[in-house]
Amino acid sequence: MAVVSTESLPIKSEPDVVTVRRRVREVTAQLGFGLVDQTKVVTAASELARNTMIYGGGGVMSVETLNGPRTGIRLTFEDNGPGIADVEMALRDGFTTGSGLGLGLGGSKRLVNDFQILSRVGQGTRVTITRWK
Amino acid sequence: MEKIPILKMGEFLLVTIQVDMHDRLAMSLQDDLTRLISETEARGVLIDISSLEIVDSFIGRMFGNIAAMSRVLDAETVVVGMQPAVAITLVELGLSLSGVRSALNVDAGMELLRASVNGKGTHGRSLD
Numbered sequence: 001m002a003v004v005s006t007e008s009l010p011i012k013s014e015p016d017v018v019t020v021r022r023r024v025r026e027v028t029a030q031l032g033f034g035l036v037d038q039t040k041v042v043t044a045a046s047e048l049a050r051n052t053m054i055y056g057g058g059g060v061m062s063v064e065t066l067n068g069p070r071t072g073i074r075l076t077f078e079d080n081g082p083g084i085a086d087v088e089m090a091l092r093d094g095f096t097t098g099s100g101l102g103l104g105l106g107g108s109k110r111l112v113n114d115f116q117i118l119s120r121v122g123q124g125t126r127v128t129i130t131r132w133k
Numbered sequence: 134m135e136k137i138p139i140l141k142m143g144e145f146l147l148v149t150i151q152v153d154m155h156d157r158l159a160m161s162l163q164d165d166l167t168r169l170i171s172e173t174e175a176r177g178v179l180i181d182i183s184s185l186e187i188v189d190s191f192i193g194r195m196f197g198n199i200a201a202m203s204r205v206l207d208a209e210t211v212v213v214g215m216q217p218a219v220a221i222t223l224v225e226l227g228l229s230l231s232g233v234r235s236a237l238n239v240d241a242g243m244e245l246l247r248a249s250v251n252g253k254g255t256h257g258r259s260l261d
Contacts, residue, residue: 014156014157015155018154025186036217036218036221039221042186042187047190093227103190104190106227107190107226110227
């Protein structure tokens with residue numbers, strides 16, 4: 001599997017979350033994802049970008065397009081925020097420390113093929129999602 | 134400031150969301166609608182989301198809030214025109230939009246609003 005291209009986008013404000021959605025839509029469309037799959041990846045990206053902004057205090061998303069036996073997209077959301085003390089708990093539907101619905105992490109996990117989360121309290125959080133065509 | 138226009142048509146308020154909303158814009162739509170329902174004594178709200186390419190948990194929650202607030206103010210809310218890809222994604226995300234009435238298109242939504250308003254008769258139904 002080869003990483004064909006990489007780019008990164010800042011996530012610092014609400015309009016940045018909209019930019020993330022737009023860019024992920026463009027890339028998935030270029031890769032030839034169907035409309036439903038495009039929508040799933042864009043929605044997962046929207047949830048994770050909002051988490052990065054609200055809970056992580058801002059960060060970046062990197063977009064990688066993958067080629068090899070399969071075509072795919074890999075998105076990484078990174079922040080240097082407070083981190084998540086209990087990742088297992090944070091992945092459960094309905095769990096939130098904010099004012100949201102608690103669907104962001106668990107919900108976005110269901111929308112992609114691979115979901116990795118690494119979080120260290122006091123250091124930050126990195127979420128990587130992959131969706132294959 | 135950027136705003137989503139709200140049209141008044143008879144006893145209904147109509148909204149067509151045609152932009153990709155950032156969170157604050159969604160919140161201001163929620164506030165504007167609630168204020169206008171009260172000011173105009175509207176009996177129904179129709180929200181056309183046929184141009185919306187995604188509904189994530191934040192926007193979904195906003196629809197739920199608008200429906201709940203309008204119900205308290207004696208108005209019905211119906212969300213119309215959701216794209217099939219959006220509906221599939223929403224359910225997989227885990228959002229059921231319970232409490233939000235929906236219809237396939239604007240015509241069906243208007244019919245639903247008229248029927249529910251006529252069925253109710255005069256103002257002042259119980260909050261059940």
